[in-house]
Amino acid sequence: MFAFKVTTSERILNIVELSGILVMLLLAFVLQVVLNELPCPLCLLQRIGFFGVAFGFLLNLRFGLRPSHYAIVLISALYTGFVALRQIALHVVPGSGTYGDPVFGLHLYTWCFVVSMLIVIFTTLMLGVDRQYRRAHHSNVRWRYLTHFLFIAVTLLILTNLVSAILECGIQTCPDNPVHYKLFFTH
Numbered sequence: 001m002f003a004f005k006v007t008t009s010e011r012i013l014n015i016v017e018l019s020g021i022l023v024m025l026l027l028a029f030v031l032q033v034v035l036n037e038l039p040c041p042l043c044l045l046q047r048i049g050f051f052g053v054a055f056g057f058l059l060n061l062r063f064g065l066r067p068s069h070y071a072i073v074l075i076s077a078l079y080t081g082f083v084a085l086r087q088i089a090l091h092v093v094p095g096s097g098t099y100g101d102p103v104f105g106l107h108l109y110t111w112c113f114v115v116s117m118l119i120v121i122f123t124t125l126m127l128g129v130d131r132q133y134r135r136a137h138h139s140n141v142r143w144r145y146l147t148h149f150l151f152i153a154v155t156l157l158i159l160t161n162l163v164s165a166i167l168e169c170g171i172q173t174c175p176d177n178p179v180h181y182k183l184f185f186t187h
Contacts, residue, residue: 010065010129011143017122018057018150021050024115025157028108032164038181041174042087044165046112049080051161053119054154061147065126073123081116084109 025047031037039047056073060066087109106114167181168174 014057014060021054045083052076077116077119084113
């Protein structure tokens, strides 16, 4: 059976990109748990967008580099960027307040916008590398194990975020400015 050939450099770039997204999502979750910075509804939507980006890169690693997988990455990154831009617009007027503490001088929603646009640029450039779409036999156990590990890591991060969102919001609309987990406090 033929599979799309994935050269080492393109595969490594996809792994680096996916790892960066995983680290970013993990750090957001750590800020949530350790510093009790609960994500707002727009923050949760941004996380969903980054999980979509991660899914596109995972598909590239598992099934080979394809334009359709990059399309998932692009549409997810654009979605995340638009949600982040919406949140930036809510806080752009002086005196309107902000949400969360800044990290390296910028709020997390601003970082989400910057990272989303970098993903769009990176993915667009990667789409133009024609050699990655050639068909060839390809099977490597090391890459397969790494791909399985990354799938497990993304799945666990999705599940922990899902449980966290349910604890924070219950089965209702999330509050605009959450201050506690709704299922822990009934008042």
